[in-house]
Amino acid sequence: MGRIPCCEKVGLKKGPWTSEEDKKLVAYVEKHGHRNWRSVPAKAGLERCGKSCRLRWINYLKPDIKRGNFTMEEDHTIIQLHALLGNKWSIIAAHLPKRTDNEIKNYWNTNVKKRLIRMGLDPITHKPIKTNTFEAYGGGHGQSEDNINMNHMAQWESARIEAEARGSVFQAGSHSSHQPQLILSKIPTQPCFSSSDSLSTKRNTVYNMYALVLATNHDPVLPVSTLSIPYWQTPSPVSTNIGRFTDTGSSLSYEENVNITETSCQTQKIIEDYMLNSQDDDIMVAVEAFRTTRCESIQELFRGSNDVEGPNNDSFERNV
Template sequence: MGRSPCCDKVGLKKGPWTPEEDQKLLAYIEEHGHGSWRALPAKAGLQRCGKSCRLRWTNYLRPDIKRGKFSLQEEQTIIQLHALLGNRWSAIATHLPKRTDNEIKNYWNTHLKKRLDKMGIDPVTHKPKNDALKSSDGQSKNAANLSHMAQWESARLEAEARLVRQSKLRSNSFTNPLNSSSEFTSTTSSPLNKSVTPPGSTRCLDILKAWNGGAMVGLGCELESPTSTLSYSENAPPMSTTGIGENSTAFVDFVGNSSGSSEAGIMKQEGEEDWKSFGNSTNLLEYRDGIANSVSFTSGIHDISLPVENAWESESLRENSVHVPSGNFVERFTDLLLSTAGGDRSFSGDGGGDSDNGSGPSGSGSDQYEDDKNYWNSILNLVNSSNSDSPMF
């Protein structure tokens, strides 16, 4: 479009923000809301471009940002979501309340990526680097499932974003700038958040939740058994085998049981409001001509059907239909992780939270290796311990 960069103006400051600048920005937004970011700097008395102000606000100054060390749960969530979604930091951030995409991205690049790399796991594919023999066995199917589920999640996020835009249009009235502003929720969460967020952006990754059957303790998603169901319309053939027939409708229902006690653990602490609005919700994907045409969200607040666009353009989705995993998803994902770890470093992967048994891997015997092993065992153990008795399959 040939638009000139917003910071071209001479005299605009770059670089680290000073406390004074922070104060000005904060004070202005608290009083007036951000309004137009481009116009904001002048009004707030800042020698910055609007974009810089926006980033400073979304990544640092917003009052709902949690800073500091990432917890084990958060690390685990990031790793799993990255396996699903790749470098879609904003989407990942959607599922990590109070964390910004920038922060997650940095943390991935500086910590998690390196750690995976060290262990011989490709941080991009989440598979062992020397894994050349897995092309035709169950592992590749797992990978395919992950990929397809990523598409599901992608579509859902797309739809959520669209939903909030519509909501924004509807409720254009400005109340409290800190609450009503979509920007306020922009980066850390998908636009769906706060009061305009039926599905609740801070809830667990629906797919994981659905496949896990609810209690995802280790994922920072301590749902207390939201009953997730997967169903197909009667006339539709099973998606995973024959593809989706014309005009057939496949339903993926995520039905929360609205248990009041679901507000537990991390989510209660960090995203309580969002949870509450997600008690009874149903997300529905509708297929036409073999692709998903719409996503419906049903909650106590909204019942909206939205078109699904780009996220469903995947060839694999059209041609192969949706591969719904035939087993507990998280378990299988865990298996994948275990096997990847084992592929290169011969981890036992047998759920050994008790891994610190002093018998290190033969040969190396390095403390670093032991640390890694213990670390991953603890992560995997968390997942394993939370995914039994899935009602899904």
């Protein structure tokens, strides 16, 4: 478009903001608002570009911003939503009240990403590195599905155990009234797959996706979080019972045929439908199929959350 970026104007200051500049910006915005950021610096007496002022306000000065360590629940939500959405920081931030997308992005890059790598998980796919890549899922590369499944589950369990051992890292703020619990411990250890099940590979993937979806649907107030997951019986390919894993802190117990939330039912249905209808074995197609349905699932998650104001549908559709 040939526009000159505002920050390239001569004489505008760059770099860290001083407390004086912060005061000027806060005073101006609180008094006049910020309808037009380009005009803000001049009116506020700042030698900054409007874009810089906007970012400073949004990411740092806005009064309802929560700063400091991320709680276990926030960490949990970030991991699960990232597994579903990828680097959609603004959408993830919409589900974390008072956190900015920039803060979440930084937290991801400096903390969570490294943690996943240490655990042998791909920070993009959230799946074990090497032995369980999508290529491996595609089959025909020398590794049996059974081995893949075993590796996959072993990796998840390994990650969960390591996370448990590293409890302090996941620990909620010191004000938390309940025992520090581990995000990954809330992902069930393993569904009962038969090694003879020809769909087990695909199921494992869908299972993990489903676990991740549902993991965002817990009640953060409860001292002991529970989550509902499907229990895929084998060898029957599509028959399901609805069960619930309960994290007691020291162990996971499983309860069959419990009531689950409407959201969980809907998500489960999406996945069941996929499993019923899909005829192809290409895991990439499976993933894509899941992606195309995830929008609805996540909107349901937002709708189902009473304490969090989710993004409106318009902006959501725009960004997904």
